[in-house]
Amino acid sequence: MKYNAALRRALIALSLILSAASFAITPYPASAAEAVQLPYDDLKNNFATEAILNMSSLKFITGTGVRRFEPYKAITRAEFVTMIERLIGIKPVSSAIPTFTDVPKTTWFYEWVQPAIQLNLAQGTSPALFEPNRSVTRQEAAVILTRALKQRLESDPSDRDAIYEDQDLIDDWALPSIYRMYDLGLMSGEDGSFRPSDSMTRQEAAVLMNRTWTHPGWSEQIKAAPQAKIQLGWQYGQTTKQFEQQAVQAGVNTLSPRWYFIGKKGAFEDQSDTSLVAWAHKQGKKVWAMVGNHSDQEMTHLMLISAVKRQTLIKELTDRVRKYNIDGINIDFENMMPQDRHSFTAFIAALKQELARVPAVLSVNASPDLGTDWTEVFDYAALAKYADYLLLMGYDEHWGGDPVAGSVSSLPWLKQGIETLLKQVPAEQVILALPMYTRNWRVYSNGTTQSEVLDLPQQNRLVLAKQIKTTWDDQLGQYYAAYKDRSTLNWIWLEDGRSIALKVSLGESYSLAGYGYWYLGGASVDIWSSIRNVMRVQAYHFT
Numbered sequence: 001m002k003y004n005a006a007l008r009r010a011l012i013a014l015s016l017i018l019s020a021a022s023f024a025i026t027p028y029p030a031s032a033a034e035a036v037q038l039p040y041d042d043l044k045n046n047f048a049t050e051a052i053l054n055m056s057s058l059k060f061i062t063g064t065g066v067r068r069f070e071p072y073k074a075i076t077r078a079e080f081v082t083m084i085e086r087l088i089g090i091k092p093v094s095s096a097i098p099t100f101t102d103v104p105k106t107t108w109f110y111e112w113v114q115p116a117i118q119l120n121l122a123q124g125t126s127p128a129l130f131e132p133n134r135s136v137t138r139q140e141a142a143v144i145l146t147r148a149l150k151q152r153l154e155s156d157p158s159d160r161d162a163i164y165e166d167q168d169l170i171d172d173w174a175l176p177s178i179y180r181m182y183d184l185g186l187m188s189g190e191d192g193s194f195r196p197s198d199s200m201t202r203q204e205a206a207v208l209m210n211r212t213w214t215h216p217g218w219s220e221q222i223k224a225a226p227q228a229k230i231q232l233g234w235q236y237g238q239t240t241k242q243f244e245q246q247a248v249q250a251g252v253n254t255l256s257p258r259w260y261f262i263g264k265k266g267a268f269e270d271q272s273d274t275s276l277v278a279w280a281h282k283q284g285k286k287v288w289a290m291v292g293n294h295s296d297q298e299m300t301h302l303m304l305i306s307a308v309k310r311q312t313l314i315k316e317l318t319d320r321v322r323k324y325n326i327d328g329i330n331i332d333f334e335n336m337m338p339q340d341r342h343s344f345t346a347f348i349a350a351l352k353q354e355l356a357r358v359p360a361v362l363s364v365n366a367s368p369d370l371g372t373d374w375t376e377v378f379d380y381a382a383l384a385k386y387a388d389y390l391l392l393m394g395y396d397e398h399w400g401g402d403p404v405a406g407s408v409s410s411l412p413w414l415k416q417g418i419e420t421l422l423k424q425v426p427a428e429q430v431i432l433a434l435p436m437y438t439r440n441w442r443v444y445s446n447g448t449t450q451s452e453v454l455d456l457p458q459q460n461r462l463v464l465a466k467q468i469k470t471t472w473d474d475q476l477g478q479y480y481a482a483y484k485d486r487s488t489l490n491w492i493w494l495e496d497g498r499s500i501a502l503k504v505s506l507g508e509s510y511s512l513a514g515y516g517y518w519y520l521g522g523a524s525v526d527i528w529s530s531i532r533n534v535m536r537v538q539a540y541h542f543t
Contacts, residue, residue: 040069048203051210058213060086061206071203078109078132080141080205081116084148087209089222089536090115093529095497096460097470097479100130107132114526115533118501121147127472135199139174141208142187146177149212149542153180164194171196186211218542226539230254230389230431230514232330234290238521240273244280246520250528253285256330256516260291260317266303268316274324281325288328288363291317295335304336304343310350318354328361330391338376345382352386363389363431367396368417381424390425391516392417394503395435398451405441405449407493409434411477411502418510431514432507434500436522441491455522459494470494477502497530504534 039056040063043049048071055061056069061083064070075083085092092111098104103113109132116122117130122144124130136144146153153176154160163182164170166189170178178194181187187208189195200208213219233252235243240257247255257276261269272289280287293300303309317329329351336344352362364387366378384390397413398406407413421430438459439451454462463470463481470479478499482491504515515531517523 039063039067041067042069043071048207051206052203054213055083055206055209060209060213061202064202069202071201071206073202074135074199075202075205076133077122077130077136077140078103078107078113080136080200081122081144082109082112083205083209084121084144085112085115087212087222088148088540090119090533091529091536093118093497093526093533095526095530096457096524097463097494097496099472099498100124101128103130103132114497115530116144118498118530119533119537137197138187138194138200138204139170139178139196141200141205142177142181143174145186145208145212146180150537150540151177151180151184151542153177164189164192166193166195169196170194184215186215212542215542221540221542224539226535228253229512229535230516232256232288232391232431232433232514232516233520234258234516234518236519236521240276243520244276246523247280247285248283249525250517250520250523251532252517252520254288254327254514255280255285256288256290258292259289260320262291262293262296262299262303262313264299266299266309268313270316270320272320272324277324277326286327286361288330288361289320289326290330290332293333293335297335297337300333300335301337301340304340304347307346310343310347314347314351314354317351318358318360321355321358321360326360328363328388329355330363330365331387332365334365334367335374336377338373341377341379344377345379345386348383349386352388361388363387363391365391365393365433366421367393368413369420370417380421384425384429387429389429389431389513390421391431391433392421393433393518394418395433395437395518398439400439400451400453402451403449405443405451405491407476407478407480408438409495409503410493411499411506412475414503415506418506418512422510427511428513430510430512431516432503432512433516433518434503435495436517436519436527438493438495442485443489443491454492456495456524456527459492460496460524462492463494468492472498496524497526500527501530501534504531505538508534508538 043052052069052071093114094111095114099114099117103110113130113132157176157179160179174196231252232254233247233250233256235257238246243257255276259271263269277287303313320326321329331348348364355362364383366380367375369375369380380390394414394417395409397409398404418432437453437455440454440462441449441451443449466483468481468483470481472479479494479496480492482489507515
């Protein structure tokens with residue numbers, strides 16, 4: 001009986017170590033190691049045993065075979081980024097178009113290398129290669145981890161006293177990260193040396209990850225859910241059922257169906273489907289019904305300049321908000337006359353006054369202020385006084401009919417639009433709308449252009465079917481490609497998980513209220529995983 005009780009105590013002690021729910025590390029008890037067999041036959045009870053067991057129990061690291069861990073084996077670049085992504089809560093992404101020629105879709109690590117590149121946790125060794133099967137060096141590992149932990153690095157650590165005897169062997173690009181790892185107590189050398197070019201072993205990787213995981217407060221941050229932000233998806237061309245399915249797939253929390261329009265001769269068009277409201281509320285989602293104007297400049301002008309017509313439209317809208325239990329209204333008036341600036345603001349002010357009595361949210365779509373007639377109608381500061389949110393339409397940098405081929409939403413253009421708007425509107429009222437489409441441009445020999453809209457699945461099929469070689473433009477923040485179709489030159493600036501992730505990261509740097517997506521049906525499936533990964537990374541702060 002005494003022997004059984006001792007064994008039972010040993011089993012309980014070991015189960016606490018191996019339990020995925022136990023995030024604190026306790027010293028590995030020698031008695032338990034003797035009483036119960038370790039999960040791997042090739043482990044020794046050394047400095048790495050506790051870390052290997054804990055990281056294995058949390059499924060951040062796995063064995064190399066049946067009861068085999070191979071602690072002294074070098075870890076590859078693909079294996080290391082996979083482990084770090086699991087550590088910080090990143091999900092795999094199966095992008096339609098591969099980033100590197102040596103990371104094909106058929107490999108197990110494809111869906112882990114993709115998010116590492118999208119989140120800038122790692123980089124290729126050249127524009128075309130990642131070298132996934134090459135051993136990761138200790139200095140590479142330091143850089144990847146500091147990026148994953150979003151660490152601010154010293155711009156010039158050369159003023160500091162040397163901390164390693166072989167510091168002159170550390171590459172300049174890695175030195176700031178190595179100093180930061182040292183300061184955080186996560187990574188140290190051996191016998192006064194760092195060994196920057198040595199391969200990192202599997203047991204060293206486990207120890208590094210375990211130190212990170214058990215750092216004060218870190219596991220609690222990772223377990224915490226990201227801050228809930230507005231994630232709005234527009235309906236365009238889908239049935240209600242298709243829209244619902246896409247909303248679940250995307251994970252958006254706010255739906256904007258195109259239900260209401262100013263019609264011909266000012267008539268009110270109603271395309272409501274109340275089943276969507278019932279479904280959305282059951283799913284915990286909001287419905288902000290869109291109100292459009294068919295880009296009819298003259299009809300919109302006649303409505304806006306008439307106080308009676310404005311009030312009639314407001315009554316139509318508020319009556320339906322009450323009747324159908326709609327959560328909000330999204331105004332999407334485009335191609336308005338500059339002289340309607342005051343009248344449009346007056347319309348928004350009066351509409352908000354009525355919606356506040358329901359109550360219901362009022363949001364207004366607006367193009368980036370580039371000082372043109374197209375945006376002169378928007379008094380951004382005044383609109384922000386009345387509307388709950390302004391949705392910045394971060395697309396159509398180059399539009400249909402544009403004489404110049406180009407991106408629909410390059411990063412510098414988007415950044416300028418956000419910063420210009422934030423001079424007049426608080427960040428907590430701004431929702432950044434992003435494109436789920438691009439344009440394929442045909443450039444003719446006489447210099448004229450013609451473009452067609454492609455949703456992202458169409459874009460991906462085109463690139464893959466024609467085996468189009470894409471090139472990453474770091475300044476624009478997206479891939480581009482040129483290809484010949486018969487005798488005509490075609491250009492395309494791609495929108496994919498990498499470009500959209502950069503745009504969301506940009507929005508997060510300004511603490512915006514959320515994001516909108518034009519339109520849900522235009523996205524490829526992988527886009528939503530990429531966006532969720534960005535929000536995951538933005539949710540934690542390692543100090």
